[in-house]
Amino acid sequence: MCTRVGPWRAESTAVLPAPPLVNGPPPRRDPARSRRHPAGSLGFAARGTAGRKRRAQSVIVEGSVSLATRNESCPVKFESQIHGEIFRIKSNQLTNCKNHILEFKENILHLQNKSKSTREELTKAFNALQYEVMQRENQSRNLDEEKLDTVSEGETASNIFEDFKFFLPHLKKVKRVYPKVIISQGKTGVSFAVGIPTVSRGNHTYLKQTLNSIVTRVTPQEEEDSVVIVSVADSNEDYVKSVVDMVKQRFKRQVKSGSLEVISVPDFFYPSILYEEPADDSQRTKRWRMKQVLDFSVLMAYAYPKATYYLQLEDDIIAKEMYFTKLTEFVRNMTSNNWFSIQFSVLGFIGKLFKSKDLPEFVNFFLMFYKERPIDLLLDQIFHIKMCDVEEAPEKCLKREEEIRIQYKPSLFQHVGLHSSLPGREQRLKKI
Template identity: 65%
Template sequence: MRTRHVNVLIALAAVMLFSFSCFCISRMTQTSNQLTNCRNHILEFKEKMLHLKNKTERNRQELIKALSKVNYEIIQRKNMSVNLVEKKMNTLGNNETASNAFEILRFFFPHLRKVGRIYPDVIIGKEKTGVSFALGISTVNRGNQSYLKQALNSVVSRMTPSEEKDSVVIVSVADRNEDYLKSVVDMITKRFKRQLMSGSLEIISIPAFFYPNILHVQQSTEDSGKSESWRIKQVLDFCFLMLYAQPKAMYYLQLEDDIIAKKMYFTKITDFVHNITSKNWFYIEFSVLGFIGKLFKSEDLTDFVRFFLMFYKDKPIDLLLGDIFQVKMCNPGETPEKCAERNKQIRIRYKPSLFQHVGIQSSFPGREQYSKDIYY
């Protein structure tokens, strides 16, 4: 009897032991599966973190590139000194000397007395000063025809590096057409970027408020009135450009936007000016045509501009240039021959001419001109 009880207890213990073993095995298997899943999650998390790290690194590199590009653009703009000068009334900028040069305009034009500051609307360049020569080129829209790029290339490319350093070429956009201004700026900043960055080339635009009301009235009348308005405006355009250039250099050379220059023209001008024995010359002609190639002492420009503004309604500027000589240099009562002899001494002509007029389409709409310098 006792033996049977013992066997039952042993069997019961075996069953319990077996059940516990199965339970333990089941729990271990479950735990193993959980550990495997946990490991898989950890591996997946690590993979995502690695991917995120790589993506962050790529974003950082792209950000660095973007910042570098922005900094490059800022430096480029700074080097090119692209300054869009706004019309701020009753304020003066840093360049007060240049600004003060325009003050004489208030005497001749009452409407400018109400303006706080007379200065170009736009200046692109380094506003270079302290050089020997300033070369002025006034340009307007000629419709489908433009000679400006050819003229600039001829003038700029035929300077030596030292001559370029000691000069500044000023392109004055005397046209209210904003599209034309933009086209000039785009062309020059692309084709003559180095000259802009070095300060040897500048672009300015004349503010519309500079012109008197008589000009706006005549532009809306008949063809004769439009022609007179065009002539008057041309005189005023030159005057504005001359006043802007006056504080920059010792000498001022007037050019136009439809000319070409001879090779070594600048060297020849420099040598000729430095070798003139007399310092009393009035101006020097490096072309016999119109107002092209006329060289002035900058210290005399204000007197020339005053005279031009006194008679800007009466004659073209090249004829006024002859009149000012008669007024200033011919004494009352002397013979024309004696005055003509003095003319040769102080109104000097250089031969052969260093500039040729190549434009056919005039700046006056619809008009063609074929003038050539026979001494070129």
């Protein structure tokens, strides 16, 4: 440390005063002593005075040198202190900077680990999806090899039925999702498949006259290039048996040629809510509509691999004369193939023709919203969703929709059923 020079340290730095010199006449000396030391006394005194002067000067010089030395060394020490303080501050700043860098590095590592974990989860999910797809493909590939009791020899398996498990979770416990094939020769590779779902209407039935108009008003060539599929969507075994017996007795030739098939929908297809007792008529109607969507979806899925086109009918209609000739000519004379549906009737879901390759998309949409809307409204909505942009004017969308939903006139099918498949309800809409 540098020694501070000031009044409070004067005793350590001030020049020591010389002893005072005696002014005035010298003191009297004893003559006797003077005689004994005639020159010694004066010489001694002189030497003593000179010694004191030299010591005083020495003290003055040493004090000056010491003070000078201290005053010269003070800035050096102060500068050293400043440099030391600066070094300490910089060291602290460097330490803080290092700490921030380490903290930032830890955050980066944490984010990298989190990102890696997310990527791993996504990879696992994707691998699981791929595995599920592979399993589904393997199962569908082995359908014909399994030879289950409900599968006839000529049946063509459809992968689309595996998609039912995604929308109807209760089917995941079912080993194989497929309708029961009762009458079939396994006919495939035709131009048209005609689907007719049927359920019991109590003491009233229209299925016989419907089938009679459908299978008899075609030429032999048209019959050979088509297949009619009757799907019995009823758990009443007596009704199933009555339909099978009627078909075998009245349409032997069509059954033998494979142009007429009969399948039934097993009870396991339907969710448990459809077997619960409805609280009121509103719930009863809603559940009837839900079941109708599922019935149509099963029939579409079964018909999907059989033909190029699929025609949807119901079990209480009558086909007009030469209906099939007019239908096939109209389709083959289409100048554009950019259509989704041709409507040969304006009533409900009757007389709607689709490309078979589009059926899986329709079925998935129907299964997704089977609890929300009736089947005919779902058909309207899927066209609207696929073809209409959110921000475009409704008029523009409607015009485009008319281009892909083609209306054939006059209608080729007449609705005749008075008693609906919904118990207690009458259907008086007959005009096409």
